[in-house]
Amino acid sequence: MILDAMKNVRDVMVVLYLMLIWKTVEGFKGYGWKASTGNEGAAYCLSWRLAVEANNVRAWRTVPTQCLRHVETYMVGGQYERDLELIMGQVSSFADEIVLSDDGLDAWIFDIDDTCISNLEYYKRKRYGCDPYDPMGFRAWALVAGCPAIPPVLGMFNKLVYQGFKVFLLTGRDEDTLGYSTIYNLHSQGFVGYERVILRRAENKGQCASDYKSGVRKKLVEEGYRLWGNVGDQWSDLQGDFSGNRTFKLPNPMYFVP
Ligand SMILES: [Mg+2]
Numbered sequence: 001m002i003l004d005a006m007k008n009v010r011d012v013m014v015v016l017y018l019m020l021i022w023k024t025v026e027g028f029k030g031y032g033w034k035a036s037t038g039n040e041g042a043a044y045c046l047s048w049r050l051a052v053e054a055n056n057v058r059a060w061r062t063v064p065t066q067c068l069r070h071v072e073t074y075m076v077g078g079q080y081e082r083d084l085e086l087i088m089g090q091v092s093s094f095a096d097e098i099v100l101s102d103d104g105l106d107a108w109i110f111d112i113d114d115t116c117i118s119n120l121e122y123y124k125r126k127r128y129g130c131d132p133y134d135p136m137g138f139r140a141w142a143l144v145a146g147c148p149a150i151p152p153v154l155g156m157f158n159k160l161v162y163q164g165f166k167v168f169l170l171t172g173r174d175e176d177t178l179g180y181s182t183i184y185n186l187h188s189q190g191f192v193g194y195e196r197v198i199l200r201r202a203e204n205k206g207q208c209a210s211d212y213k214s215g216v217r218k219k220l221v222e223e224g225y226r227l228w229g230n231v232g233d234q235w236s237d238l239q240g241d242f243s244g245n246r247t248f249k250l251p252n253p254m255y256f257v258p
Contacts, residue, residue, distance in 0.1 A: 041066055045064070049067070063253065075254070091229060108231075109232075142185075145182070154189070157194075158190075169191065170216055208258050211240065230246070
């Protein structure tokens, strides 16, 4: 009888002990032991976008379908513009620190697509990048020359030109097919006063963006230009040789250019 009672007490103690361990483990989860926000979809897309912008996720072909609304909200809901304005503030502060020489060789590089002018309207029709890249569709869009300026970047471009920097607009767009429409588009949107627009020529066909743009920058440096800043929405605009004293990565969660 006494032995049975002792066994029951022992069983109860074991159960209480196991419950205590379980509560402790649950408590750790509450302190971030396991990523859980109660809104797993939104949390995943936030992580995905950060990893894309930090270049931790590479060579991705499409936006994950479950992130369509996340990317849409980011691009059209105001945060994209706020991010651009903050980055242009950094460009501006850096430019203000530079004492220009009087030789006319202080230079700045801007990418064109989704840096100077926006393809957002086109990508809306491509489900903000959830649809795969469509070279013919993009070419048809670019030929229309209707890309609007990205206002904070246009403002920064004008400031740099006014300060005396030689601004080069460097794009992977094909010169033969898109040269005229690209330059027309830039002019119609207020991008005037630059030093040169540089498009991809026949000899650069087949080169990845990073190699092509590195080669162009090398030639500019050989001409004597000092590349102070380099602004682009793709890491391939900013990586490689002669990338500039400072690079500025603009957000683009809609597509990746290798
Ligand atoms: Mg671009």
